Amino acid sequence: MATKSNLLKKVPKKRRRVTQIEADEKYTGSEQEFVGEVLSRDQIQHGFNYYCYHKSVKDAKTFIADFLTTEGRKDEAKQVKACPDVFVISTYGWLARMKTKGATFDVEMDIEDRLEQHIEYLCKQGSLKKEVVAEKKEQRAQGPSIQDRIKDQSDEMDGQFVEWVDTFVGSPNLFNPIIIDPYGYLQSCNCTQAHARRIKKDWEVELKEFNEALKGVDEDLKEGYSHLLKNKRM
DSSP: OOOOHHHHHSSOOOOOOOOOHHHHHHHOOOOOOOOOOOOOOHHHHHHHHHHHHHOOOOHHHHHHHHHHHTTTTTTHHHHHHHSOOOOHHHHHHHHHHHTTTBOOOOOGHHHHHHHHHHHHHHHHHHHHHHHHHHHHHHHHHHOOOHHHHHHHHHHHHHHHHHHHHHHHHHOOHHHHHHHHHHHHHHHHTTHHHHHHHHHHHHHHHEEEEEEEHTOOOOHHHHHHHTTTTTHHHH
């Protein structure tokens, strides 16, 4: 019969859990360390295969920013970080990562020049993004303009007129013009001349369309109002 001490000895030790990357690297190999060597095309392709399998476009952008930081180009790194991911070509992120890991490239491949051109492009896009964000922040800080406020207030006041028209068209039995007091309604809304001008302008456009529909010349308008009775359009 097994003793307690023998049972304890037979308990297997817990093994360290293998990460997903470690499991995948059995097939792709691990990330390369280059230590200043000039890479062959096969080595570059192997690097591309590794990063394409394990990394994303966000990682590619981070690799470029890290490379710039390592080179002491912190301002450019900030601009790259601000750049939207859609402008990033992942291949250049992989190349930047290889350089950070110590790789150098054959001059004839023209890789470093092309990497610098892409960095310049990303910095430009990042600067534009920052300008747009700064402009939006400034607009929010300033708040809506007077014209914007008048437009919003006029649209809100105009909603009652639209409701009256919809009732007349959709439920004429419920429409009672005797109880409608547009002037009194606008007074209750503290309508100013500026509000009234905007409301009037909107309804002048509507009136012009109604008149064109009554003439029956415009086929599109004619079809659009064909569901209404003639006396309703009058």
